[in-house]
Structures are given as structure tokens and as C-alpha cells.
Amino acid sequence: MIGVTLESVSKRFPGTGDAAAVDGVDISIDAGEFFTLLGPSGCGKTTTLRMVAGFYFPTSGRIRFGTEDVTRKPPNRRDTGMVFQNYALFPHMSVAQNVGYGLKIRKVRGAEARRRIAEALEQVHLGGYGDRRIDQLSGGQQQRVALARALVIRPRTLLLDEPLSNLDAKLREETRAEIRRIQREAGITSIYVTHDQAEAMAMSDRIAVMEAGRVQQIGTPQEIYHRPANTFVARFIGRSNVLSLPVLAAGAESVDVRLPNGASRTVAAPPGHDLAGSDTALVSIRPEHIGLAAPDDPEALPGRITDLEFTGMATNLTVEVSGQELMVAAVEVPGGPAVGDRIGLRLPAARMWVVRP
Numbered sequence: 001m002i003g004v005t006l007e008s009v010s011k012r013f014p015g016t017g018d019a020a021a022v023d024g025v026d027i028s029i030d031a032g033e034f035f036t037l038l039g040p041s042g043c044g045k046t047t048t049l050r051m052v053a054g055f056y057f058p059t060s061g062r063i064r065f066g067t068e069d070v071t072r073k074p075p076n077r078r079d080t081g082m083v084f085q086n087y088a089l090f091p092h093m094s095v096a097q098n099v100g101y102g103l104k105i106r107k108v109r110g111a112e113a114r115r116r117i118a119e120a121l122e123q124v125h126l127g128g129y130g131d132r133r134i135d136q137l138s139g140g141q142q143q144r145v146a147l148a149r150a151l152v153i154r155p156r157t158l159l160l161d162e163p164l165s166n167l168d169a170k171l172r173e174e175t176r177a178e179i180r181r182i183q184r185e186a187g188i189t190s191i192y193v194t195h196d197q198a199e200a201m202a203m204s205d206r207i208a209v210m211e212a213g214r215v216q217q218i219g220t221p222q223e224i225y226h227r228p229a230n231t232f233v234a235r236f237i238g239r240s241n242v243l244s245l246p247v248l249a250a251g252a253e254s255v256d257v258r259l260p261n262g263a264s265r266t267v268a269a270p271p272g273h274d275l276a277g278s279d280t281a282l283v284s285i286r287p288e289h290i291g292l293a294a295p296d297d298p299e300a301l302p303g304r305i306t307d308l309e310f311t312g313m314a315t316n317l318t319v320e321v322s323g324q325e326l327m328v329a330a331v332e333v334p335g336g337p338a339v340g341d342r343i344g345l346r347l348p349a350a351r352m353w354v355v356r357p
């Protein structure tokens with residue numbers, strides 16, 4: 001197993017002006033890790049993955065597989081397995097022929113090829129499907145064939161570009177669990193590209209959140225969810241309230257902020273923040289972490305409900321507090337309030353976190 005390192009990797013396409021598609025990306029992926037590039041359309045995920053695969057060369061920066069510098073190596077000298085959104089299977093070939101294609105190119109033939117094809121099909125739970133035609137398979141099965149075809153060559157890294165986008169919601173969830181099982185069993189360093197944050201959270205050991213060609217944050221799903229680095233990450237991952245609050249005092253890893261009702265909270269802040277007394281801090285809190293209280297509760301922020309929606313799992317409320325609208329997700333809403341009603345909100349300090357702009 002080997003890790004993959006990107007050092008200050010940038011990519012500019014000719015004729016696209018000053019904007020870099022990928023801009024100074026530093027990522028260090030551990031051996032055996034399932035690492036995801038996550039971000040909105042056009043943020044540079046696919047370009048980054050293609051540079052790891054060797055389809056594009058970086059304009060500047062280095063890419064290493066383990067200690068080996070692969071920056072300028074062509075794709076066929078990198079030993080990567082690729083899985084794409086559109087499967088890219090050969091429709092006129094059988095499942096076994098599709099899976100065996102990479103072996104043929106590598107001149108693995110006969111009994112050895114048959115054994116490895118059977119093994120790869122077993123790995124993706126498609127043993128016995130070797131003689132089927134591709135068009136006799138479901139979308140999920142086709143994607144598993146694509147995975148078997150990538151794994152059969154025993155690549156050093158597995159690169160997956162939105163492999164689930166063509167599947168319906170239920171199949172997508174089943175297949176993502178299947179991909180994760182196969183990746184764990186094979187113990188293969190994997191880089192996964194998606195714009196779907198739920199998919200990224202469910203599958204990844206770590207995630208790099210990208211925007212406009214830059215990495216905004218790298219962390220475990222828990223770190224990114226509970227400690228978003230900036231307002232972009234806070235809003236892109238799940239739903240988040242970002243409040244502008246006056247700073248009363250600032251410490252190295254926390255700041256005291258004043259809530260609209262005059263109460264103060266000591267809130268954790270990222271190390272190295274540059275906030276000082278009299279600045280305004282941006283403080284994030286998730287809708288599910290805000291508690292409900294009676295409107296006259298002295299401990300709570302008084303607000304007014306401006307919107308209310310029942311989703312089954314929770315009730316989503318929009319509550320206006322001193323001119324700022326807060327999203328609240330409550331499992332239980334006592335008293336059956338309605339739009340226009342006054343309500344109190346509890347903001348626990350432990351659930352609040354200072355984000356960068």
C-alpha cells in the first residue's frame with residue numbers, strides 16, 4: 001500500500017484567463033485511506049483527480065505515489081484503477097471480457113487471467129456473471145463490473161469520479177456501502193470525487209472540501225461537520241447558521257461573544273484566529289443543536305417563528321432573532337406553535353464554533 005501526496009499542485013488551462021482550475025492544492029493521503037474530494041460543480045475536483053491519474057499534467061507542483069515522483073508520468077505508468085460516472089464499459093463484450101480487458105493489455109493470459117477475473121467478480125459479489133452481456137445487467141451491477149475491471153489489475157490506487165451519479169437514490173446508497181466494503185477488503189488507497197456531501201460523509205475516512213480550485217478544509221467527516229473552518233464549509237456541509245456576534249474578549253482558542261439578548265458565551269475558535277475585543281465574530285451553530293424554550297425564558301433568546309415545516313424526522317423552524325434568521329431543527333416541538341408565534345431559543349456554547357469568513 002502507498003500514500004498519495006499533492007504538493008502545491010496547480011492547473012491552468014490554456015485560454016482560460018487568470019483563473020486556475022486547481023490552485024495550490026496540498027493534500028497528503030495515507031496508505032489504505034478512503035479520501036474524498038468534495039465541492040460544488042466546477043471547483044476543480046475532476047481536474048485534481050485527472051492529474052493524479054496522469055490524464056493532465058499540473059502546471060506547477062508535484063504528485064507522489066509513496067516516495068515516487070509521478071508528476072510527469074503517463075497514466076499507463078502509474079498503476080491506477082479508474083471508475084467513472086458513465087461506467088465506460090464495452091457493450092459488445094461479456095462481463096468477463098470487460099473485466100479482463102486491462103489484463104489483456106498487460107499480457108496476462110490463460111488460466112492466470114481467468115483466475116484473476118473470477119476473483120475480481122467474487123470481490124464485487126458478481127461471481128457467476130462472467131458470461132452475461134453488459135446490457136443484461138442493472139446500473140448498480142454495471143458499476144460493480146467497472147469496479148472489478150479497475151481492481152483486477154491490482155492497481156496501487158483506486159480513483160473514482162462520481163461513480164454513483166447515474167444510479168437512483170436507493171441503489172446509490174446500497175452501492176456506496178458496497179464500494180466501501182470492497183475498498184476496505186482490498187485495502188487500497190482510494191480517491192473519490194463527489195459533489196454530494198451526504199455521500200462524502202458516509203463513505204470517507206477524510207474529506208477535502210474544495211471551492212474555486214482551492215482546498216477550504218481537510219478533515220474527518222466529524223471534524224468538518226462539527227468544526228467547519230469557514231462560512232463556505234459551514235454552509236456547504238449540511239445546514240448551518242452563521243451569526244455575526246460582537247466579541248467581548250478574545251483568547252488563543254476561544255472568544256467571548258455577546259448574544260442579541262445581552263448574554264455572553266465563551267465559544268471555541270480555531271487556533272491562530274486574529275479576532276480581538278470589539279471585532280465581530282462569525283459563529284456557526286447547527287439547526288439541530290439549538291434548543292426550544294418558552295418565549296419569556298430568561299435564559300433563552302426571544303424570537304418569532306417566520307416559517308415552519310414538518311419533515312417527519314424533525315420540524316424545521318425559521319426563527320427571527322433581532323433581525324437575523326436562524327434555522328432550527330427540533331425532534332419535539334412542545335405546544336404545537338404556528339408561524340407568527342413568539343418562541344425562545346437556547347444556544348449552548350459547546351455547540352458554537354467561530355468560523356473564518
Ligand code: ATP
Pocket residue numbers: 013014016021022039040041042043044045046047048195
Ligand atoms: P463537476 O462536478 O461539474 O465535474 P469539478 O469540480 O470536477 O466540477 P472541474 O471539472 O475540475 O470541476 O473543472 C474546474 C474548472 O476548470 C472549471 O471552471 C472548468 O470549466 C475548467 N476546466 C475543466 N476542464 C477544462 C479543460 N479541459 N479546458 C478548459 N477548462 C477546463
